[in-house]
Amino acid sequence: MEVTDIHPLVILFAAITTDNILLARFLGMCPFLAVSKQVKSSIGLGTAVVFVLTCTSVLNWIVYNSILVPYNLEYLQYIVFIIVIAAFVQIVEMAIERISMSLYMALGIFLPLITVNCAILGGSLFMISRKYTLLQTAGFGFGSGLGWMLAIVAMAGIREKMKKAKVVPQLEGPGIALIIAGIMALAFIGFSGVMKIN
Amino acid sequence: MKQTPDLDRAQQRMMPGELTLHGFLGDDTRKLVDIINEDGDAVLSRGVSHKQIADRLADIMEQGRDIMEREVNVEGRFTVTVRDDRGVLPSPFGDGCFEKGDCHVVDSETKSEFLFNGLTIHMIRTYGFYSGKGSQYRLEPAALIETFGIKPEAEE
Amino acid sequence: MDKILLAIEVLCGISLALTLLLLVAEFFFANYGDCEIDINNGDKKITAKGGGSLLSTLSEDKVFIPSACGGRGSCGFCKCKVDKGGGPVLPTETPYLSEEELKNNVRLSCQIKVKEDIAIRIPEELLSVKEFETTVESITDLTHDIKGVRFKLPEGETVRIKAGQYIQLVAPPYDEVHEPTSRAYSIASRPSDDEAIDLIIRLVPNGIVTTYVFEHLKEGDKAKLVGPFGDFYLRDTDKECIFIAGGSGLAPFRSMLYDMIEKGIKRKTTFFFGAVGLRDLYFVEEFAKLSEEHSWFKFVPALSGKEEGHSYERGLITDVVARSFEKMDNHEGYLCGSPGMIDACVRVLTAGGIPEDQIFYDKFA
Numbered sequence: 001m002e003v004t005d006i007h008p009l010v011i012l013f014a015a016i017t018t019d020n021i022l023l024a025r026f027l028g029m030c031p032f033l034a035v036s037k038q039v040k041s042s043i044g045l046g047t048a049v050v051f052v053l054t055c056t057s058v059l060n061w062i063v064y065n066s067i068l069v070p071y072n073l074e075y076l077q078y079i080v081f082i083i084v085i086a087a088f089v090q091i092v093e094m095a096i097e098r099i100s101m102s103l104y105m106a107l108g109i110f111l112p113l114i115t116v117n118c119a120i121l122g123g124s125l126f127m128i129s130r131k132y133t134l135l136q137t138a139g140f141g142f143g144s145g146l147g148w149m150l151a152i153v154a155m156a157g158i159r160e161k162m163k164k165a166k167v168v169p170q171l172e173g174p175g176i177a178l179i180i181a182g183i184m185a186l187a188f189i190g191f192s193g194v195m196k197i198n
Numbered sequence: 199m200k201q202t203p204d205l206d207r208a209q210q211r212m213m214p215g216e217l218t219l220h221g222f223l224g225d226d227t228r229k230l231v232d233i234i235n236e237d238g239d240a241v242l243s244r245g246v247s248h249k250q251i252a253d254r255l256a257d258i259m260e261q262g263r264d265i266m267e268r269e270v271n272v273e274g275r276f277t278v279t280v281r282d283d284r285g286v287l288p289s290p291f292g293d294g295c296f297e298k299g300d301c302h303v304v305d306s307e308t309k310s311e312f313l314f315n316g317l318t319i320h321m322i323r324t325y326g327f328y329s330g331k332g333s334q335y336r337l338e339p340a341a342l343i344e345t346f347g348i349k350p351e352a353e354e
Numbered sequence: 355m356d357k358i359l360l361a362i363e364v365l366c367g368i369s370l371a372l373t374l375l376l377l378v379a380e381f382f383f384a385n386y387g388d389c390e391i392d393i394n395n396g397d398k399k400i401t402a403k404g405g406g407s408l409l410s411t412l413s414e415d416k417v418f419i420p421s422a423c424g425g426r427g428s429c430g431f432c433k434c435k436v437d438k439g440g441g442p443v444l445p446t447e448t449p450y451l452s453e454e455e456l457k458n459n460v461r462l463s464c465q466i467k468v469k470e471d472i473a474i475r476i477p478e479e480l481l482s483v484k485e486f487e488t489t490v491e492s493i494t495d496l497t498h499d500i501k502g503v504r505f506k507l508p509e510g511e512t513v514r515i516k517a518g519q520y521i522q523l524v525a526p527p528y529d530e531v532h533e534p535t536s537r538a539y540s541i542a543s544r545p546s547d548d549e550a551i552d553l554i555i556r557l558v559p560n561g562i563v564t565t566y567v568f569e570h571l572k573e574g575d576k577a578k579l580v581g582p583f584g585d586f587y588l589r590d591t592d593k594e595c596i597f598i599a600g601g602s603g604l605a606p607f608r609s610m611l612y613d614m615i616e617k618g619i620k621r622k623t624t625f626f627f628g629a630v631g632l633r634d635l636y637f638v639e640e641f642a643k644l645s646e647e648h649s650w651f652k653f654v655p656a657l658s659g660k661e662e663g664h665s666y667e668r669g670l671i672t673d674v675v676a677r678s679f680e681k682m683d684n685h686e687g688y689l690c691g692s693p694g695m696i697d698a699c700v701r702v703l704t705a706g707g708i709p710e711d712q713i714f715y716d717k718f719a
Binding site: 213214215216218219220221263264265266267268281282283284285298299300334 | 527529530531532537538558559560561562565600628629630658659670671672692693694695698
């Protein structure tokens with residue numbers, strides 16, 4: 001079966017579960033550990049990641065296939081993708097500020113921080129290396145975003161419960177968070193092979 | 199020892215002229231984390247807590263208050279003068295504003311002097327910070343515990 | 355070679371396209387045009403470029419809403435009533451607003467972005483808050499740790515104050531202080547003396563502004579004042595007044611007394627001035643003379659120290675006040691001094707029968 005034959009919806013669900021960009025690929029770990037102390041703020045960051053990841057992977061697909069490929073400049077993809085992501089985040093920030101001040105305040109610093117979230121760049125690079133079509137890219141971007149959000153919200157939920165638990169002092173904070181992330185990753189890996197995406 | 203960005207920021211705000219005229223560090227050039235750790239060890243090794251020390255100082259200050267700011271003899275041993283200045287000082291740790299009036303204590307037995315205020319008490323209580331060496335607000339934990347008779351808390 | 359050039363061209367092209375896109379987006383999203391800010395139902399109208407915070411936009415037009423944190427949304431001082439425009443209440447504001455205030459459209463002006471025409475209401479006296487570039491006319495030693503400083507306004511400028519209000523003195527960066535620092539001081543000059551401002555300043559050890567005044571400020575120097583602020587002024591009733599001051603707290607009462615004399619207000623007034631020793635007294639002759647000239651005014655300095663050789667009242671100011679009145683059923687209290695003194699005096703006055711809402715003092719932060 002060719003990659004192009006896979007239905008975009010399958011890619012979407014696979015990206016959420018079996019190929020979860022965070023727990024299967026360990027991309028976007030930094031904010032995952034830093035912003036997962038409260039469910040509320042992790043939902044905010046998650047929403048922003050879903051939005052930006054979806055839009056930038058589509059945008060980058062277009063830029064890559066209609067500009068870089070015709071000129072044989074594929075090796076510029078990293079720098080171009082980052083520029084596109086940075087510009088896009090800026091526009092999103094302005095738009096949200098104009099449209100909904102309360103959402104803007106809720107997202108706060110997370111919004112500009114997304115620019116340097118490696119899950120976003122990772123999403124763009126995967127869709128290139130796996131030779132996805134535009135629709136598949138959209139499904140993959142959206143799915144990866146949702147998957148990332150699912151992971152961070154779950155993590156935040158666990159960490160909120162963890163407050164009541166006694167942790168060995170040496171492992172408090174990031175230590176125990178990494179261990180939890182590892183166990184969560186094990187659980188997600190259990191799904192692998194259910195859906196094929198490349 | 200490496201310190202967190204939070205402490206870096208706090209240390210920056212402790213420099214002279216940032217929040218107060220002379221700053222909080224005196225001529226102490228060590229990192230904030232090392233200052234806090236060293237004093238923390240001194241306090242812990244004597245079996246007491248920062249909170250106990252802060253509570254005791256706040257108690258002395260309360261007893262030494264006088265609306266005309268005169269000297270008050272506290273517990274027959276300490277000569278306490280508390281200034282009652284208007285206004286508040288922001289904490290370098292960025293967690294609020296605290297009373298700025300200074301409390302000056304002279305111990306009649308050892309002749310040693312202590313100077314603190316609402317803000318420095320807060321910093322002892324919350325961060326275990328006793329000001330840098332050479333600062334006029336520097337309090338030696340060992341001397342505090344000794345002079346003010348702070349006893350180790352009974353184990354829970 | 356061509357390949358390198360091509361790469362550079364493409365990269366530049368993409369960057370250029372994105373920059374243009376950003377500019378276009380900014381033009382659509384971030385351009386709010388000129389917005390009109392209506393203050394107090396047309397008392398003052400400001401037309402300003404949109405996009406900034408209400409607090410900063412107002413201060414650019416010399417309308418100063420008091421703020422302690424400088425617009426970071428952490429002090430909750432810069433409240434104002436927003437009747438029109440301003441958008442929804444933000445989560446950054448709610449911690450500082452009571453339910454009552456939320457119902458009345460009270461907002462934090464530093465959190466509101468000016469995006470449309472806005473109608474606000476602020477206390478009237480804030481409209482007369484201005485920034486003054488003054489010259490130090492004289493510095494007088496009043497006691498060992500209190501100085502009187504007279505600031506002359508620039509030629510042709512006047513200041514409108516209510517007797518009892520305070521003003522902020524801004525000390526410029528000096529020595530190791532890198533930022534201008536401002537502190538509030540009560541005004542000691544009377545409102546009709548509107549070409550200058552008198553302040554009475556007590557040295558606070560290690561205080562940034564007082565140290566500047568005591569060690570650096572000289573006659574002839576320039577100094578910046580911002581104000582006046584505050585709602586500590588004589589209320590319009592005919593009750594008997596009890597003024598109580600300690601330390602540098604004498605300032606607002608000097609202003610109020612001269613104002614009463616000029617306006618012909620003859621309410622019975624007793625002014626208690628508490629100090630420790632003779633060396634802490636100042637302006638005594640001036641007030642003694644006033645009390646000789648005006649039968650309705652009585653000046654009572656009280657010394658709490660054990661010093662001999664004076665005929666003033668003895669004892670703590672609170673005790674002196676308490677024993678001076680049999681009952682305080684038709685009195686108003688006005689207090690100025692250290693927080694501890696104010697608390698103690700409030701207790702004495704309420705015990706004497708004055709309701710708390712008829713005791714006035716400025717606890718400026």
